[in-house]
Amino acid sequence: MIDVTLQNFEAEVITASRSVPVLVDFWATWCGPCKVIGPLLEKLETQYGGRFKLVKIDSDQEQQLAAAFGIRSIPTCILLMDGQPVDGFMGALPEGKIKEFLDKHLPPAPEAEEEFLEEEAPGDAGSQLEKLQHAVATDPANDDARFEYVKNLLLAGRTDDAKVAFAPVIGKVPAVRRFDSLQRWMDALDFAQGADGPAAMADLDAKIAANRRDFDARHGKARLLMAQQQWTKAMDELLEILMRDKSWNEELARKTFIAILDIIEPPKPKVAEGQIPPDDPTVATYRRRLSSVVLS
Structure with missing residues (x-):
């Protein structure tokens, strides 16, 4: 979800809608129904896996944009495709109705997605960590295996073990972006x-x-x-x-x-x-x- 203003409207809405449908949620801080539908829309954006983009426009702060779309009550949602509004709805609709609205316009989900997820479903986390640990021990220079090993340790909450596993490559942080990414995550954990x-x-x-x-x-x-x-x-x-x-x-x-x-x-x-x-x-x-x- 992105907050859109007059300054970024062209890029975030018009231009973006030429590559992916954009759903614009007009709302305001005082609007009770807006607080109901907002989380639903964010949940659906994640569930639909990139099939549409959600943006929000504060109709009080961006009155020029609200007027351009003829917004008379909120919440109002407008769907844009190829730079043009194609449909919309008003009010805090239930999740099922919003899905009906989206499914009417959005391209279908890839057929292979469900099969892919089944194939990639992780097994026992401990077994996966053992395999990665073995891969690192067998080939300490395997940066991909070490990245996945440290990442999985952090995901499992084993921060101290992750830092030990990361120590041999800490000198590579400036040169290997994914190691830099792990370092930023560990810094965030220390910060928290x-x-x-x-x-x-x-x-x-x-x-x-x-x-x-x-x-x-x-x-x-x-x-x-x-x-x-x-x-x-x-x-x-x-x-x-x-x-x-x-x-x-x-x-x-x-x-x-x-x-x-x-x-x-x-x-x-x-x-x-x-x-x-x-x-x-x-x-x-x-x-x-x-x-x-x-x-x-």
Whole structure:
């Protein structure tokens, strides 16, 4: 989900809709039904795996855009394709009705997706870690195996073991991007460990509410979300920085965003020669969002 203003409307809505359908949610902070439908739309965006892009427009803050779409009540959702509005609905519809609306317009999900997910369903986590540990021990120079081993240790909450496994390649961090990504994740875990749990998050939210350009607070919130493995929420927070200042703090938001993409991207499955393995839908969606913001 991306907050759209007059400044980024062309890139995030019109241009983006030429490659993927864009659903625009017109809302306002005082609107009760908006608070009901908002989380539903975000949930469906994830479930639909990149088949549409969700953006939000605050109709009070962006009255010019609301007027351009003839918005008379909220929530109102408008679907755009190829740069043009094609349909819409008003009110906080139930999830089933929203799905009916989306399915009427969106391209069907790839038939191979369910089969792919079944093939890639992970087995016992302990067994997977043992295999990766063996791969690293057998070939210490295998950077791919070490990346997956450290990543899986971190996913399992074994931070100390992950740091031990990471130590032999720490000198490669400046040269190997995925190792840099792991280092940023471990730094986020250390940051979260030194913070005061929910109180720290509440404090950062208060700072952001007081000043939407408090990028230190936004980045700190993103790091706490990384530590909690709330990846999409962390990337949404980083996008808020990038939409306002792409180069802030030596492009720290962009680098952290890329680190998350590296972390959440699953290993590519084996496919027949000449075939291209499918992209993870969440990674593909957020990679497009990053490109849209950085290139705008």
